[in-house]
Amino acid sequence: MTVALKASPDDQALLLEVQQLDTRLQQLDHRSKSLPALAQLAELAREEEQLRKTLAQQRGGAEDARAELKRVESDVAVVEARIARDSDRLQHSSSTKDVHALEQELASLRKRLSDLEDIELTVMERVEQEQDALSAAEGRLAELRERVVALEAERDEQLKGLESERVHARANRATVAGKIPPELMALYERQRSRYGVGASHLRGGVSGASGVRLTESDMARIRSAAPDEVILCPDSDAILVRTAESGL
Structure with a gap:
């Protein structure tokens, strides 16, 4: 019409x-919003979020293992101190009754120490495993961050080129529109x-x-x-x- x-x-x-x-x-504008790097960065952001959650859990596990190891080491130190004390008392005791009681207590303490040392070894292995898993996850996060930095640089370079084209097109449009x-x-x-x-x-x-x-x-x-x-x-x-x- x-x-x-x-x-x-x-x-x-x-x-x-x-x-x-x-x-x-x-x-x-469409190309600026649909760059392959943008989709890849979005996927990496999701991976990073999940990895950081995993890291938080692993850090908690490693901290719990180290705390448990400290408790066991403290218990070992207490038992060793009691063994040293009772051994010294045994050497200086002249009472048969006291010697018998000390020998029984020392036997019990050495059994307790042996059990604690087994527990200590198990916990030490757990600490090592937790730390290895944590280090591996931190390594994956570092690699992911390197990929993100590289992709961000690629994205920025592409956006810079597109913006240059956009500025040129806008200038041409203004020139032509000014004649109408x-x-x-x-x-x-x-x-x-x-x-x-x-x-x-x-x-x-x-x-x-x-x-x-x-x-x-x-x-x-x-x-x-x-x-x-x-x-x-x-x-x-x-x-x-x-x-x-x-x-x-």
């Missing part, structure tokens, strides 16, 4: 350049904000915005319109730009 606006065919044709640049800017009458440009912006496309090239009877061939009745109306009349595409509602390729 036509609108209450007229513009020279050359001015209307400039809209195709603006639309091409707007499409390019949309593509650059304000009323026509305002209509283009309004249609683009509403329908996603502001200008559509009619080529061989097909609207570029919709990819649909116009009906014969639509084509007849377009042929009867003056060259400076502004026409909207019946399918996409974008400004329909007519050129020598339009098949009119």
